[in-house]
Amino acid sequence: MDAIIKKRIKQVIKGDQDAFGEIVEIYKNSVYQLCFRMLGNSHEAEDIAQETFLRAYVNIKSFNQDLKFSTWLFRIATNLCIDRLRKKKPDYYLDAEVAGSEGLTMYSQIPSDTPLPETELESLELQEIVQKEILKLPEKYRSAIVLKYIEDLSLNEISEILELPLGTVKTRIHRGREALRQQLRYV
Amino acid sequence: MCPEHIIELMHQYLDEEIDPEKEQILREHLRSCKECEIIFNELKKTVAFVKSISNMQAPADFTAHVLARLPKEKKKVLAAR
Numbered sequence: 001m002d003a004i005i006k007k008r009i010k011q012v013i014k015g016d017q018d019a020f021g022e023i024v025e026i027y028k029n030s031v032y033q034l035c036f037r038m039l040g041n042s043h044e045a046e047d048i049a050q051e052t053f054l055r056a057y058v059n060i061k062s063f064n065q066d067l068k069f070s071t072w073l074f075r076i077a078t079n080l081c082i083d084r085l086r087k088k089k090p091d092y093y094l095d096a097e098v099a100g101s102e103g104l105t106m107y108s109q110i111p112s113d114t115p116l117p118e119t120e121l122e123s124l125e126l127q128e129i130v131q132k133e134i135l136k137l138p139e140k141y142r143s144a145i146v147l148k149y150i151e152d153l154s155l156n157e158i159s160e161i162l163e164l165p166l167g168t169v170k171t172r173i174h175r176g177r178e179a180l181r182q183q184l185r186y187v
Numbered sequence: 188m189c190p191e192h193i194i195e196l197m198h199q200y201l202d203e204e205i206d207p208e209k210e211q212i213l214r215e216h217l218r219s220c221k222e223c224e225i226i227f228n229e230l231k232k233t234v235a236f237v238k239s240i241s242n243m244q245a246p247a248d249f250t251a252h253v254l255a256r257l258p259k260e261k262k263k264v265l266a267a268r
Contacts, residue, residue, distance in 0.1 A: 017254060017257055020254070021253075021254050024250045024253050025250055028245040028249050028250060028253075029243065029245050031245075032243060032244075032246075032249065033241070033243035033245075037240075046245075046249070046252075049245065049249070050249070050253050050256060054253065054256055057257055057258075058258065126236065126239070127239075127240045130236050130237060130239070131240060149234065149237040149238050149241065150238075150240070151241075152238075152241065155202065170198075170202065173198075173202070177198070177201065177230060177233060180233045180236075180237065181226070181229045181230050181233045184229075184232070184236055185233075187236070
């Protein structure tokens, strides 16, 4: 896989756009899924996923071949998703950290131990419930959880994608897991 | 309230980074503490739920759309000048 990607990248640098199409085919589902789980909206997810590949294409010469290509691609996608989330005002307010409380946001101020109403449980598929709860996570926990469990990546890869120390990644995953547990325990 | 160090061991377990002695401590505690056992099971269920939604496909025409948006190739125009 890595050998094929390296070969395709060389072809892309020479101007072969079809080779880039093959790269897109390989990674499109995982990049789209990352964007969808981060943003919660298929239209925005498609837009940002396309933008991810465009950025990768334009900047392909700066790709450091010591890195896994997917690590670089996921880094671009995660950063674009976070930029998009910060531009969305209502979420911005809820995601904003409460002054003087490390990692706490307005979401954590909302009582979380009330079970979802039964009618809601009946009308929503489990998938939608889980997605909804992921979207309630502050973005820094959300990206770590999505990379870990949706993309099935190792803690080391996540640390490279987010450009954060391993310990920070672990803390974010632990807190994200704990927040989701509180929300999903009654499901 | 469950002991903080036991909660920490649960997370180490879920990260698949727990060493055998600590796993033993965790298991012994879980046998004697109903509350911790519930939390541990809830955490494992949460992970299973999140993993269960991980099979999304990009829209069918995704690659074509990306290729259509790529900048046009520069066909050695500058070199020819």
